Amino acid sequence: MMKRRFLDVVYEDKDLIVINKPRGVIVAHEKGSEWSGKKQLALVDHVRAYIVRKFPGAKASFARPLHRLDKETTGLVLFAKSNGALKLANDIKEHKVERVYAAIVEGPVNREDGTIDTELSKGDFGHGKKVGVVKNGEGKRTVTRYHVVERYDNATLLDARLETGFTHQIRVHLASIGHPLVGDKVYNPHPKIKFPRQALHARRVKFYHPVSKKKMILEAKLPPDMEGLVDNLRGN
Template sequence: METMEHIILEEQKGDRIDKVLSGLDEEWSRTQVQQWIKDGHILVNGQMVKTNYKCSVNDQIEITIPEPEELDVIPEELNLEIYYEDKDVLVVNKPRGMVVHPAPGHMTGTLVNGLMAHCKDLSGINGVLRPGIVHRIDKDTTGLLMVAKNDMAHESLVNQLVEKTVTRKYKAIVHGVIPHDFGTIDAPLGRDTKDRQSMTVVDNGKHAVTHFQVLERFKDFTFVECQLETGRTHQIRVHMKYIGYPLAGDPKYGPKKTLDIDGQALHAGVLGFIHPRSGEYLEFEAPLPDDIERLLEQLRKSN
């Protein structure tokens, strides 16, 4: 079990304990934190409290994170599009609408369910709910993901992400016409205090850098390629909105009137990394999905 401590700050005074703690880590849901409080995994000044406890400045919170639950992930034949596979790593092209890993509420139909059916040897570093998963892309983002099949590979791939040596290029259709051909967005990201399920640019957020290049301009839209230097939650979606060019079809960060597409027009098209065992650099490219290709054809016709 992992233990961590948090001291309540002035701006957290009066907030409920479950709200404060669920904001500390994007992986912790409020429901999960409430369960930890009930189970005695969270102490305030050495004492157990109720989930509606209101925090005071300098309260000392001790959080004991329990081991991942041994939930059975059901293997499912999902006809995954595997781009590469050996005994250490696997690269898969994720379709639109597929969630990467199971969570309470949706335990089936995820990429992990499909991976469990496809191969039995996935790394266990992240606990049973996320075997092999090194990085994620959003449910309605399509494209390439790397998966670790053992702990050695998992550690290597995570280190490459931390060291920013993984190549990750995305293609997107955004609202508005970007006048310049290249740009870099360097703006820290964190949870939106008004909506915990959204990210936004905040002064004390995590370092986040996105580079972009214009590929094609249309009357009211631009087709761009974005390269991630860091990989924060919703990074491209929030960064492009921040500079005034939100993604087409984005239900969370984009305008209501948009192109006819079910979710954001964002595709993880290029993925490159150093193979954990051979040391060789591997790079893969997946073509645009049909729905984004169709939108581009429509935009070209209406130009």
């Protein structure tokens, strides 16, 4: 659970703030979602409270998430602090923002580099799966590229780069090639490796600042739980 007064601020200026999100926190409440109307604070609530504390005279704060991460996924989340920064949301939709995730998957991935190019659709795919692979133009084309970072006896650490954006895209894509995320309770219902959450971390973003136009490269190292998992997989 996230401490009320703690935020891991990776970058901040007058237009943007980038947070390294911990596990167990939703980015924002969405109308109609399972968290809508519940009392649990979202990451955006913490960001707004942080801004108000930083500027005590402020009665309200402007902070809007520019994209989402799943509740149990950790890593970098971008928030707009000004109207000018909202343009970055369009850059994300148009795939102009490079987003790289560290993903620990079950089994040895043989290819050093690969591309997963499938159609995905939302629906009831059984066992709690809300997204699945479909064919024949029934879904949206989605692309994830991956690179092997390190192999272990029964798992692999990958860099997964989103070429498109879709709910649960990396989770579904990796499961579709027989290498589900370690700890993914939905898309890996019969795990061979025990871990309390999906081992997925948004570790790097690269983009052009929506206001200053400066090239931005931001990174967040693996969180302690995934570092511990890597140590165990190495046999340390």
